[in-house]
Amino acid sequence: MKVWHVSPTNPTPEQLEDPAAALQVGKLVAFPTETVYGLGANALDEAAVRRIFRVKGRPADNPLIVHIASIEDLALVTPHPDAIPAAATRAMAAFWPGPLTIVLPASPRLAPSVHPGMETVGVRMPAHPVAQMLIGLAGCPIAAPSANRSGRPSPTCAGDVAEDLADYLDADEGVVDGGSCEVGVESTVIAVTEEEVVIYRPGGVSREELERELGIPVRLDPHLQLDHVQAHADSHLARAQRIPNQSPDATEAANSDLLEAEYQGQELQAPPSPGMKYRHYAPKATVIVWWGDPARVRKAMREFALANATSPIAIIGRTPWPSCPANAVCWTAAEAHEPYAATLSRELYRLLRDFDRQGVAHILVEGVELEGLGLAVMNRLSKASEGRIFHV
């Protein structure tokens, strides 16, 4: 695979000529966006789009997001750009270019595999200057899922892409290296009607921002595990506090008990966004999340580290530990002059990958409140931890 180096802030057409030409002839090119790196292909070329699924090892029923560089390009991806809901147009005006994907009726010109078995397509206009210039030079809409092997944490730098995909990409394919991604979690995926917005995946644009700009109710799709995390926190606080952090298995069993209690009596239809049902963002180590009162979070982590004294552990937390447990490495966000959710969002996938390379057995994460970017971060943590999230 190739690596094309470009300036993250001021790319030149010369730097992007070669990867744009590769996209035009049906090759795959990974590129930076403000959220995560995407694995791009011409969205009008069925063979190229199918190749994305092979290279990622992606389930064939999981649709891809199509990236455009200008509003004029909407006509290439949706059949009646003038007939979309007014609230969707307002969302584009307010948040594009940026980390928002809007589900729209799909144009028959798109490669069928972009939206397998669905009449809709997720569309996004990324804000990253490298992504914008690359899409513009390629001259076609670009289908791009995150550029990781399926199930792995999304890549936030070119090295992460190479780590996952070097063995799968051809010699004339590759990654445009445009530095590290700013946001660090993927775009928010929404469906919009005149009356309401439904969030299929929380991401770089928050629920609160959507509500403020669009002036209509914004609700979370019930398939998002976060509903359950919140309900679980509210109704099982006392019980969750008593969970002995002896081993991940015991923790897991206790937690799945709690989650099952939440699901009782709920008949959920198939998820409207197929990505919701897959295991995602998972490193090889077990991930366990505690959130709530900082002192209790730390106590739970310390007890876990003590009870697993022979295992190498990594801890991701909000503020520095006066003394990190002997078998642990402690990473904290304290130096960053921004909210914890923003730092965690930007650093989470990189940390999960780094700690995997270091061979730790367990990654303990201090979670965040379910608001702003915190909702997206906790959604990813819920999946990475396979539901091992405890409110204390």
Ligand code: TXA
């Ligand atoms: O930030 C991002 O969105 C990144 C960058 C590269 O743009 N892309 C990304 O793509 O995260 P991917 O394929 O990893 O995630 C796409 C998500 C999936 O959960 C999928 O189910 C959902 O979007 N999706 C795509 N098209 C959809 C549609 N027509 N209806 C419902 N959900 C859709």
Ligand code: MG
């Ligand atoms: Mg992905």
